[in-house]
Amino acid sequence: MRQFFKQIxxxxxxxxxxxxxxxxxxxxxxxxxxxxxxxxxxxxxxSESSSVSPIVSNEVCLECHGEPGLTMTLSNGDILDLNVNxxxxxxxxxxxxxxxxxxxxxxxxxxxxAAFSATDLRDVTLQLNKVCIRCxxxxxxxTMDSVHATAQANGxxxxxxxxxxxxxxxxxxxxxxxxxxxLPEAKLDIxxxxxxxxxxxxxKYETSxxxxxxxxxxxxxxxxxxxxxxxxxxxxxxxxxxxxxxxQMCAKCHTDPAIMDKYGISTKVLDTxxxxxxxxxxxxxxxxxPDAPTxxxxxxxxxxxxxxxxxxxxKSGIKMQENLLVxxxxxxxxxxxxxxxxxxxxxxxxTKNNPLVYYVNLFYLIFIPxxxxxxxxxxxxxxxxxxxxxxxxxxxxxxxxxxxxxxxxIDQTPLQPPPPEQLNEEEHHD
Amino acid sequence: xNQSKQSPTSSxxxxxxxxxxxxxxxxxxxxxxxxxxxIAILLLTGLPQKYAASTWSQAIISTPERLEVIQxxxxxxxxxxxxxxxxxxxxxxxxxxRRKLPGDMLPTIQDIKDAWNMLLYxxxxxxxxxxxxxxxxxxxxxxxxxFFSIGIMMISGYVMWFPETITRVIPGGVIPAAIMxxxxxxxxxxxxxxxxxxxxxxxERLNLSIxxxxxxxxxxxxxxxxxYNQLVRKPRKNQDSGDNNL
Numbered sequence: 001m002r003q004f005f006k007q008i009x010x011x012x013x014x015x016x017x018x019x020x021x022x023x024x025x026x027x028x029x030x031x032x033x034x035x036x037x038x039x040x041x042x043x044x045x046x047s048e049s050s051s052v053s054p055i056v057s058n059e060v061c062l063e064c065h066g067e068p069g070l071t072m073t074l075s076n077g078d079i080l081d082l083n084v085n086x087x088x089x090x091x092x093x094x095x096x097x098x099x100x101x102x103x104x105x106x107x108x109x110x111x112x113x114a115a116f117s118a119t120d121l122r123d124v125t126l127q128l129n130k131v132c133i134r135c136x137x138x139x140x141x142x143t144m145d146s147v148h149a150t151a152q153a154n155g156x157x158x159x160x161x162x163x164x165x166x167x168x169x170x171x172x173x174x175x176x177x178x179x180x181x182x183l184p185e186a187k188l189d190i191x192x193x194x195x196x197x198x199x200x201x202x203x204k205y206e207t208s209x210x211x212x213x214x215x216x217x218x219x220x221x222x223x224x225x226x227x228x229x230x231x232x233x234x235x236x237x238x239x240x241x242x243x244x245x246x247x248q249m250c251a252k253c254h255t256d257p258a259i260m261d262k263y264g265i266s267t268k269v270l271d272t273x274x275x276x277x278x279x280x281x282x283x284x285x286x287x288x289x290p291d292a293p294t295x296x297x298x299x300x301x302x303x304x305x306x307x308x309x310x311x312x313x314x315k316s317g318i319k320m321q322e323n324l325l326v327x328x329x330x331x332x333x334x335x336x337x338x339x340x341x342x343x344x345x346x347x348x349x350x351t352k353n354n355p356l357v358y359y360v361n362l363f364y365l366i367f368i369p370x371x372x373x374x375x376x377x378x379x380x381x382x383x384x385x386x387x388x389x390x391x392x393x394x395x396x397x398x399x400x401x402x403x404x405x406x407x408x409x410i411d412q413t414p415l416q417p418p419p420p421e422q423l424n425e426e427e428h429h430d
Numbered sequence: 431x432n433q434s435k436q437s438p439t440s441s442x443x444x445x446x447x448x449x450x451x452x453x454x455x456x457x458x459x460x461x462x463x464x465x466x467x468x469i470a471i472l473l474l475t476g477l478p479q480k481y482a483a484s485t486w487s488q489a490i491i492s493t494p495e496r497l498e499v500i501q502x503x504x505x506x507x508x509x510x511x512x513x514x515x516x517x518x519x520x521x522x523x524x525x526x527x528r529r530k531l532p533g534d535m536l537p538t539i540q541d542i543k544d545a546w547n548m549l550l551y552x553x554x555x556x557x558x559x560x561x562x563x564x565x566x567x568x569x570x571x572x573x574x575x576x577f578f579s580i581g582i583m584m585i586s587g588y589v590m591w592f593p594e595t596i597t598r599v600i601p602g603g604v605i606p607a608a609i610m611x612x613x614x615x616x617x618x619x620x621x622x623x624x625x626x627x628x629x630x631x632x633x634e635r636l637n638l639s640i641x642x643x644x645x646x647x648x649x650x651x652x653x654x655x656x657x658y659n660q661l662v663r664k665p666r667k668n669q670d671s672g673d674n675n676l
Binding site for chain 2: 343
């Protein structure tokens, strides 16, 4: 009998303990949600304990939200679909990690749920988006420096936030967890992700040499949007700084033999660009005044921005002088058909490419050492000889120079000699 | 300075006139002065553009505005130098037409012989320096080196300045060739002026006759023996100093 009471007592104590624990952690969750703005320093809900045994298990949520047809009408009339596809969530990276619904939906741990303050569908996204910082503060804070965050701050609510790119319940693993490098399959999805808002640019990119390789051949050597624009802290690409730095951006891949050798593309493109005066000026300002506006062309002024085409492309390839001329004329309106060949096309001068430049260079390679070298030799000999003459004369003062050496002429009464003009006059009079 | 040199004299009256010989006309002296200033400005504004990758250059051309100013100065100076070149050539043609060109500056076979003898003298084979006329081979080299150098600089400079116009007539390949020639010739000229010209007019002896216009008797005898002999032996009216023409 006593044994039985003991067992009941133990059971009661355990249940009590479990309930208190549950209550405490759920109230801290609500607190955390209400203090969201300050929560950057707040430690995230101990994901270990909650992923092992969620405070409110996902099954509880999915009992209602797993069934299609659950909706809610927001104050502006938008209908919010409250259904979550259980399979979709289970396959998402958060689902696989065993994260609980209430870890993001922090204020929905209780039922009936707390009042929902969002006025329309976009407002729902914008409000819920703020919760990402709890685990992903690095990425989240970087987005705060992006053009998207600036646009949001200026009241453009359509500007992308986390879930617009990553999705909400279908968030996927995009990087290799060990190397943190982008997964190849994720790379293929990036342009389409951006195209959700930037469709016109996507259309250009899709037909470009890079875009076509990505979409048609699943070639992941090519850059996608983020390789040039950045990932979370996407900067404004219309600034002077972006323009001046852009050659370095292209050079990241185009000077890398590991990538370029596969396609037989020269890795000297940056060097030859910098050696030319256009590139020299851009490089100069890149270091000295990166915010300076420059009218000198950068890579994309000739090769195109999103519609970069193969240089041999018959329609727009700039290997064709008439195609390049169009680009030249943007800055040189008076340029005529001969003008594009003034650009050395990234070639290093040789007997085959730009032979005139090659021979001019060759001429000076010979001329400078030969002529100036022999002049230096003559001057050197002259110095040596005059030292020799001076020391020898110091020893035997037998044969002074034909005139008195200048050192012996001591000036006592300086005279103003007749200026040469006067002498000329005399001559004329003669 | 030549000006103050005077032979000591034993006569009770120490006043003795130093004989001086006209060497350069006012026009020539001004030409040299303008040329000197032009080349100095062109080099000072050109070299930072050539060595844009170096830190000292980047300290000068730090902003696009400064680069524009530097290029403007370079262009204006280039125009002044062009004017000078046309004046010089015009004067020469005028003298040729009037059959009054002294011709002292024209290179001759004698200059090659002089240079050879000078070399033999400098390597201690010959005891005596060759005797020179009004312009020795060294001065002729200076003149003609700069003559062609400025010619190359001018042509390539204008090709770079007006590429759109130039390529209407000739192939575009000349533009990068002109850029190459312009910047390399500038270096060749700089080295030349510093090594050759500065040595001969500053270190070998301080020769300021291009500024004062005349040379004293002592230097005339020593450095321009042939001319001196000619001048003192013959009546002066037959002499063509190159000075009485313009």
